[in-house]
Amino acid sequence: MKEVRLPSITQIIIVLGIFLALVLSFTVYLDLPIQLALFISWFVVIILGIRLGHKYQDLQKSIMDGISNGLEAILILVAVGTLIGTWIAGGVVPTLIYYGLEFIHPSIFLLATLIICAVMSIATGTSWGTAGTAGIAMMAIGEGLGMPLPLVAGAVLSGAYFGDKLSPLSDSTVLASSLSKVDVLEHVRAMLFLSVPAFIITAILFTGAGFIYGGEDIDQARVDSLKTALMDNFDIGILMLIPAVVVLVLLAMKKPSLPVIVTGALLGAIWASLFQGMNFAEALGTAYSGFSIDTGVNFIDGILNRGGVLGMLDTLMVIIFGLGFGGLLEKLGVLQVIVSTFEKKLVSAGNTTVATLIVAFLGNVLGCAMYVALILTPKMMEKTYDRQQLDRRVLSRNTEVGGTLTSGMVPWSDNGIYMAGILGVSTFSYLPFMWLSFVAIGLAIIYGYTGKFIWYNKEKTAVES
Template sequence: MKSVRLPSMVEIIAVLGLFLAIVLSFTIYFNLDIQLALFISWFLAIGLGLHLGHSYKDLQNAITRGISNGLEAVLILLAVGALIGTWIAGGVVPTLIYYGLEFIHPNIFLLATLIICAIMSVATGTSWGTVGTAGIAMVAIGEGLGIPLPIVAGAVLSGAYFGDKLSPLSDSTVLASSLSKVEVLAHVRAMMVLSIPAFVITAIMFTVTGFIYGGRNIDQEKVEFLKNALLDTFNINVWMLIPALIVVVLLVMKKPALPVIAIGALFGAVWAFAFQGTNPSDAIGSAYNGFSIQSDVDFLNQLLNRGGMVNMLGSLVVIILGLGFGGVLEHLGVLKVIVSTFEKKLYNAGNVTLSTILVAFFANVFGCAMYVSIILTPKIMEKSYDKLKLDRRVLSRNSEVGGTLTSGMVPWSDNGIYMAGILGVSTFSYLPFMWLSFVAIGLAIIYGYTGKFIWYVKDQQEKEEAAS
């Protein structure tokens, strides 16, 4: 029987380099779908595994294990697709757009976008749901106000990821804490000392930018035209927001995300039938096929013809293929080898923090899914934290910062493809404006090297001894 060994750095660089070459060439030069590039990359990883002495059966099992780790994301993605479709058909999203155009002043629009999406994501615990509902509305309002869409998308994502990494209801928050062996609320408190200053700095940046762009390109006639078009197409009133209120209340009550989102989609279909005059078949069908309209207003057609499970299938395939690829890489110990190569340099909290964020980022790059990053990073880095007697809260916080906040930066990751597709702005276009992510990462590294908000196990032991 052939002995199994870990890959060398040369082998890792060769395989991961080929992976990046395939992905970039397919998407940028040949205009081919990312899914095909990821599928081909499976066999690169499998080839490396066979070369290292693994059996094909073990490698295939690693693929299925990797996929099973992220199946919750697949189910939630389908539910969010149904929610978007029925909420547009039911007038929920159009009502949000109308009131936004009516009441939000252009100068504070970017700040309002950040705050609204942050509140939504904290209350619901889902960045995908936030972007798919409030995010769509804010992009539409921003376009109506003449504000560059990449900046609007940056404000949406900054708010959405703020809650996704801070809310106790978020699956990434629960995963990062549980895999780091930290209580969820302890993890949230550790995140707050980083997230709140980052949010304040980001809010100032978007406020200043809002005053620079707000009103510069606004065409009031266009705004009124869009509002009238919405009124002509949908029944707009405050009662249209009840499905959104129901979803938020249920999630705040800590009900499971999947059935709550599905309930929200059901209410959207009921609202489409009861208030928008849609026949029952089309109202229910919008959950799968999405909303479809052919009006005389091109802007409305582009904005509202979206949603439905069927329009999520492309992202769903990316998630499955990315999770499978990440599963093989984990089985082969690729990231462990990379970390062990630089282990001698991990002699202080600053270096360990920087390394954790980089490991989480590259897990997003090569695992193509946030779940891969959140699952792998604590496992790979925990020994380095224990060696320095760093509290596991620091590990969970850094894993969350590196895993969650960089997931939308990778064009071929589950988050990158979903966010770009939903918002209609390419990943590379909105990337420079993901200011909350950059500020939070910078603060985490500063904390690491200055010792600010860095806790050690011995500190806790001393407190317990003093208390006793």
């Protein structure tokens, strides 16, 4: 029987170099789908695995195991697609856009965007659902007010990821805490010490930016034309927001996310039938095919013509291929070798924090899915934390910061593709304005090197020195 070996650093560099070359050449030069590059990359890793002594059947099983670890995320994304389609058809999203244009002052618009998306994300536990509903609305309002759209997208994502990380309903929060062997509520409390200061700093930054851009003269005629287009094509009114209220209430009552989101989608279809003049079959069809309309206003059409299960297929395929790729990397021990190479230097909470953030970020870059980062990072780093007697809450918190808050920064990751597509702004355009992510990463590193809010197994209180 052939002996199974771990890959060498040279082999890892070659394989990951081929992977990155495939991804970049397919997307930048050949205009081919990223999903195809990921699929081909499976076989690049499989060839290495066979050379290292693995059986093909075992490598194929590792692909299936990797995908199975993220099935919940796939189900949530499908449900979010149905919600977006019917909430646009039912007038929920158009009403949010209309009221935003009517009542939100330009100078506080960016701060309002941050807060609204944060509240929505805390209540729903999904950054994807927040970006696909409230996020779409805020992008349309920002366009109407003449705000730079990459800046608006940064505020949407900062709020969406903030709320997602503090919601016990979030699948990524549950995943990071459970794999770090931390109670989910303990994990959320540990996140508060970092997320709340990061949110306050981010709120100050967006407030300042709002006064800079909101102080300029807005094109009132453009605002009025957008409002008129919405009024001409939708029944706008407070009743249109009932499906959103029902979803928020059910989730606040800690009902399971998947059936609640699907219930919200069904209410959106009913509302489209009752108030928007669609027959019920057509309204229900938007849950699968998405919503389509021609208002005569190109921007409104671009914002509203989306949603449905079909609209999620590209992102779903990235998640499936990314999870499979991550399963292969774990089987071969790629990240394990990378971590062990630098393990001798991981003798302080600061160095260990930085290493955790890097490993989690590499999970997004190489695994192309946030769930790969959240699954692999605790497994790779837990022994280092235990050796230093660092509390597992520090591990789960750093995993979230490095894995979740950077996921939207990678153009070929599930979050990068989804957020760019749903908000209509490229990843590299909104990346400089993901201020909450940058502030949180900075605070995590500062905490690591100063000992602030770092807990140890022998003393469960924060070290104040």
